Amino acid sequence: MPAAPDLPARPVLSPEVAEALAGGRPVVALESTLLAHGLPRPENRRAADDVEAAVRAGGAVPATIAVLDGVPHVGLTADEVDRVCADPELAKLGVRDLPVAVALGRSGATTVSSTALLAAAAGIDVFATGGLGGVHRESVDTFDESADLTALSRTSLVVVCAGVKSILDVPxxxxxxxxxxxxxxxxxxxxxxxFYVADSGSALDWSVADAAEAARVFAARRELAPGAVVVANPLPPDQQLDPGLHDRVIAGALAAAGEAGVRGKDVTPFVLDHLHRASEGATLAVNVRLVLRNAELAGQIAAELAGLSHR
Incomplete structure (x- = not known):
């Protein structure tokens, strides 16, 4: 019987991320599914640099996360980002997929759920993304619900997002x-x-006025119980997608997915591609804009949280 492969017990940290964490400096985790499956090439590669720059502008070190040849990486080199952005065969890895990829030496981009898991394992408290997964429309028949939700219920970190993806059942x-x-x-x-629009039509019970308040909420949550704090960061109305256009292209994209028989985790990349084409690139521009805003805010929250830890 062949010897079992050496499996990494913890994610491999880039030198910059390892140094920042060791020194108590703020770090923000970034998912790689956005780059591999959420944005078209070559715009995804430019966005990768811009998102990391936005985290730095907020005062933190970026840590883009992916699994390469079976090894979870927290913080990628430029060459590794190139690989994530260029490989059309890169798998989409949720939490359930991580052990298979690690054990079999496969490569893949991490979703919200798996990024949160690996970030927490590395000791990172803040994560920036575009939109969360959630409960899909017609879930009463399909039982289709993103693993993001249960992952966040048991993972202690701040997640900065622009709500959930527009194709979902928000309420x-x-x-x-x-x-x-x-x-x-x-x-x-x-x-x-x-997501693409500033207001989904659903109300929230609580809000925070700034990054410092968000950091204090998470610090209190961490003391009380495991689980995430989701900071929902809307686009300003003058930067959102035109609401009328939004409703039309979402309806068309969902209808196209249904006609094509697309199901499960394949729905999101299919619909995003359809939206990009149907809106003549407008959704792509808004998607990138909201991710950059979330990344900068996450950097600010991480910086405030590091300050709390040093008091």
Missing amino acids: ATLERLESLSVTVVGYRTTSFPG
Whole structure:
């Protein structure tokens, strides 16, 4: 019987990320599925640099996360980012997929759920993304619900996002987050953002006025119980997708997915590609804009959280 492979017990940290964590400096985790599956090439490669720069502008060190040849990496080199952005065969890895990729030496981009898991394992408290997964429309028949929700219920970190993806059932997702005891606060708003648009039509009970308040909420949550704090950061109305265009292209994208028989984890990349084409690139521009805003805010929250730890 061949010897079992040496499996990494913990993620491999880049030198910059390892040094920052050892020194108590703020670090922000970034998912790689956005780069591999969420944005078209070559825009994804430019966005990768811009998102990391936005984290630095917020005062933190970026740590893009991916699995390469079976090894979870927290913090990627430029060559590794090139690989993630260029490889069309890169797998999409949620938490359930991580052990298979690690054991079999496969490569893949991490989703919200797996990025949160690996970030927490590395000791990172703040994570920036575009939009969360959630409860899909018609879930009463399909039982289709993102693993992001349960992962956040048991992983202690701040997640800065622009709400959940527009293709989802937003009220049902918020109900599920409440059932899972995930803390959700709006950033300077009590309206839950709708990803491409500033307001999904669903209200929030709580909001924070600045990064310092968000950091204090997470510090309190961490003392009280495991689980995430979701900071919902809407686009300003003058930067959102035109709401009328939004409704039309979302309806068309969902109809196209249904006609094509697309199901499960393949829905999101299919719909995002359809939205990009149907909106003539407008959704792509908004997607990149909201991710950059979330990354900078996450950097600010991480910096405030590091300050709390040093007091």
